[in-house]
Amino acid sequence: MARRLRIVTASTLALLLIATLALGGCTTTAEQGGATIGDEEAAKDASLQTVKERGEIIVGLAPFYAPFESTNEQTKEIEGFDIDLMNAIVEKMGVKATYRPAEWQALLGGLEKGDYDVIFSAMSKKEAAEANVEFSDVYYLLPDVIIVAKGNPKGITSKDDLKDKIVGVQLGSGSEQLADELNPEIGFKGLKKYKLTQDAMNDLKAGRIDAVIAGYTFALEQAKVDPSFEVSSEPLESAELVGVFRKGSTSLVEAFNKALAEVKADGTYDALVKKWLTIQQQ
Template sequence: MKLKCFTIALMATALSVATAAADQLADIKSRGTLICGTLGTAEPFSFANPSTREIVGYDIDLCKAIADDIGVKLQMKPMSVEARIPELVQARVDVLAGNLGYTPERAQQIAYTTAYFVSLQKLLVKADSDFSKIDDLAKSRISAPKGSSSERYVREALPQATLLTFQDPPSAFMALAQSKVDAMILSEINAEKFVAQTGQKFKFIDQPVAEEFWGLGIRKNEPALLEQVNATLKRLEQSGEGQKIFDKWLGETTAYKMKKPFKFDKAVSDPVLRPAS
């Protein structure tokens, strides 16, 4: 019995060592393909081109740059929000580019690359209002999508404000449009759509309430692949190619009219709150 238990323990140890020694980057090179997981429904990050039905976007261009640097072909795999981390952990994708904001809980399950996007949580007000900074709204009425990170951020940054929550962003925006609230909080990239659709009748408070860092997801204990992806992001930052990709999908000539507020070689971290002074 003791010998049998010892044999089982030895086999388990060997399996553990073999797993730890696995090199995903080498496997990708051997396979000749990098499998990149994306949402496929999150414009402008990854979405179907209406004309060709091909999945395109900001995430796709970054995954293509990573594949090119490794010297392999790119294969995209669309997935749901709920499936993102399980698909990565279960090795069905090599890299995850799926609007993956950093949280300590997620960091226990997967490894994050350096930042490839920073989602700015901003307050939106009517263009003719006198509000110009966060603390102008310290005791105002503010709308937010129910259960969202936006709701949590405004509760922390403006604890004396009256917060009205709604089932979805369009409903929260409608409350602002109908003057039921003084401001709405939402990620800038989503709120920008409402501004574009309403003929610039609204404006942002320039200072963000919070900054959410997004990283690409890599399975844990894959240092070679993590180093390779980070090296690509650093190259994109230093060469200016990353700025071009950002401008192509999110820049000031697009519907989002955004400026790149981050560097690809900056480490991801907990959201940064910008409370009213």
């Protein structure tokens, strides 16, 4: 520190004061929407460089939502549409993907803490809208539907038929948000919120609730593996599924979007949709 001490004259102080005021003015302008903060953030953005130097992108996900991501009971490996799509994207980026499973409700907090670089777990813009994050381009449109017991004993064929019914949804999901919006309009008898959609399905099977609101592909997968369920309605609302990144990860998001576009252009994306998401209902 001793080498940095200088004798400061009155004229020097004046110059320093002018410079400080000028810099303060720039900061204020940027905070009000000017380009300065954007330039500063871009200069500090090392998100892509960090991933490149590490040679991997760390992916947070909740592997409880087949066919997007789930744990194979035989191999114990996480598999699904999101896994295959992410692997194809990161191959284009020249890195590998490392997956870190977490509870669904903990994903956004883990991203904020820096536990992973991206959430890629059938998460919609709506589900992450209140978090301080950035989104990739939309990679899939997932409609929400009503799931009922086989034979539809309560005669539920539209959202209006949910009046005076007990409805189940997954806590923290887009389906929960949709149900919260529909309830005042329609008037459910009850709205039960579960840690996992599968828990709601179990209660539906046991007759403790009348219907479940969930994603269409998940619903068809459940109907395929368990004939106790069926989809009873046309889509209620479509969710825009995206990769979710920490705020300021602009360079990483741009590289991700470029790779996603390449995967769509070369036919890989369509092949994965056919493999995982094109399900014939039994």
